[in-house]
Amino acid sequence: MSRTSPQDSGGPRGASAAAGQPDPVSPAGSAGSAGPSASQASGPAGDGGPDASAPGAPGQGQDKSPAKAPPKKKKKVRSFWKELPILIVVALVLTLVIKTYAIQAFFIPSGSMQNTLAIGDRVLVNKVVYDVRSIHRGDIVVFSGDGSWNPGTPPASSNFIAKFGESVASMFGFARDQNDYIKRVIGLPGDHVACCDAQGRVTVNGVALNEKSYLFPGNSPSENRFSITVPAGSLWVMGDHRDVSWDSRGHRYGYPGGGSIPESAVVGRAFIIIWPVSQWSVLPIPSTFQQTALNAKSAAQSAAQSSGARSAQEAGAVADAGVPVHPSSPTAPLALGFAGAVPLTLLQRKLRTSARRRFRR
Numbered sequence: 001m002s003r004t005s006p007q008d009s010g011g012p013r014g015a016s017a018a019a020g021q022p023d024p025v026s027p028a029g030s031a032g033s034a035g036p037s038a039s040q041a042s043g044p045a046g047d048g049g050p051d052a053s054a055p056g057a058p059g060q061g062q063d064k065s066p067a068k069a070p071p072k073k074k075k076k077v078r079s080f081w082k083e084l085p086i087l088i089v090v091a092l093v094l095t096l097v098i099k100t101y102a103i104q105a106f107f108i109p110s111g112s113m114q115n116t117l118a119i120g121d122r123v124l125v126n127k128v129v130y131d132v133r134s135i136h137r138g139d140i141v142v143f144s145g146d147g148s149w150n151p152g153t154p155p156a157s158s159n160f161i162a163k164f165g166e167s168v169a170s171m172f173g174f175a176r177d178q179n180d181y182i183k184r185v186i187g188l189p190g191d192h193v194a195c196c197d198a199q200g201r202v203t204v205n206g207v208a209l210n211e212k213s214y215l216f217p218g219n220s221p222s223e224n225r226f227s228i229t230v231p232a233g234s235l236w237v238m239g240d241h242r243d244v245s246w247d248s249r250g251h252r253y254g255y256p257g258g259g260s261i262p263e264s265a266v267v268g269r270a271f272i273i274i275w276p277v278s279q280w281s282v283l284p285i286p287s288t289f290q291q292t293a294l295n296a297k298s299a300a301q302s303a304a305q306s307s308g309a310r311s312a313q314e315a316g317a318v319a320d321a322g323v324p325v326h327p328s329s330p331t332a333p334l335a336l337g338f339a340g341a342v343p344l345t346l347l348q349r350k351l352r353t354s355a356r357r358r359f360r361r
Contacts, residue, residue, distance in 0.1 A: 102128055104267075105274065106142055106182065106325045112239035112246070113182060114216050116140070116283070122275035123182075123283070127268035135235065135263060137185055137204065138289030140270040142325060143237075145179040148261050149251050153179060180267060182325045183247050184214075187228075187236030189263070194227040196220075202238075210288045216241040224249050234260035 108121040117123065117140075125142050135141065146153040187193035187204055194203050201208040202221045211221055219242045226249055230236045234257050239245025248259035273279045 102126075106180070106270070108182065108325055110244075112241050112244055113140070113184075114241040116184075116214050116240045117182070117270075117273070118279065120276070121273050121279055123270040124272050124274055125268040125270050129269050129271075130266065135185060135188065135266065135269075136285060136289070137188060137191075137294060138285035139185045140182065140283050141185055141235075141237070142180050142182050142267040142270060143235075143261050143265045144267060145181050145261070145324065146265070148256050148265060149181065150179045151256055179324050182270060183237035183239050183245070185235050186238050186248075187230040187260075189230055189232050189234055191230045191236065192227070193230060193236045195222040195225055204294055207291055207293045211286075213286050213288070214240050216243070219243050222249065226252065228252070228258060228260070230260050231257060233263050235263055235266070236260050 104125050104127065105122050106125055108117045108119060108123065111119055186202065186209075191204050192206070195201075197203050197208055199208065200220055202211065203209065209221070215221065222238075222242055228236065236248045236259070238247045238249065248261070250259070251257075252259040270283055272282050
């Protein structure tokens with residue numbers, strides 16, 4: 001609330017004193033400074049002038065100070081508790097938008113990506129990165145297995161409104177069962193991926209991958225031999241814990257795409273581990289995928305897939321390998337939602353106050 005200056009009180013300086021505002025101290029006091037003293041008002045003794053003490057004498061019973069200015073009404077300050085519901089609503093809407101279209105946290109339930117990702121880790125997945133760049137070899141991606149690794153389940157709708165509706169439903173526990181998996185991209189559309197060369201390494205377009213930096217200690221690149229050309233619009237993906245990962249190798253027979261997954265099924269790229277704090281780190285693309293020779297297409301892109309039934313060893317590629325990842329609690333999107341809601345709420349409050357002032361003028 002602004003202070004009232006003496007000039008704003010509606011009268012001379014004496015009005016501020018009547019309104020309770022302190023005036024500069026006068027040596028003579030406020031009564032003597034208002035006019036002549038009582039002895040001066042009565043005139044010299046014996047001059048026959050009117051008696052100042054007589055009833056009805058001039059100056060008696062008259063208040064010479066100006067009228068007291070009416071107190072100004074205090075501006076009503078909008079209570080924080082009245083703003084809180086607006087803040088919460090804005091934060092929830094922003095949280096849903098962020099979770100649906102930008103960033104989502106996922107929980108790792110199995111060991112198929114060890115030691116890159118441990119059981120119980122939580123990762124953030126960037127859902128917009130592939131709107132600005134293509135999928136790269138070496139990316140760790142979360143994808144839906146509906147229609148590919150889970151052929152009996154129809155793929156989720158990619159409609160903008162439908163995705164938002166599913167996100168709202170998931171906030172209240174009504175989302176449908178999700179079959180999302182997390183693996184590393186090894187082959188892109190048209191790539192010829194094979195295992196193994198003379199040194200037992202996985203090759204892409206004839207170029208051997210040095211995978212020691214991310215494979216689980218003691219694992220070989222693959223115990224199962226394969227040779228496949230990745231179909232158009234598809235990806236070949238594998239887990240970092242090869243001995244227990246039921247990945248593209250384990251879905252070669254009897255599954256659409258021969259083990260590869262559609263690019264359209266990719267939810268986003270896992271880019272950082274956010275929990276536990278001791279594991280907090282980014283998830284970069286390993287240097288072996290930066291080899292320029294990988295971009296050269298192999299002349300044998302039409303090589304036939306290896307024949308024969310899947311071996312018993314491949315069929316039993318271990319129990320927990322195909323466990324889907326689970327969406328984690330929306331802590332990160334919620335925090336971002338509140339971080340965005342606070343300035344937006346303050347802005348709308350400022351705009352509303354400014355509009356009210358203009359209306360009053």
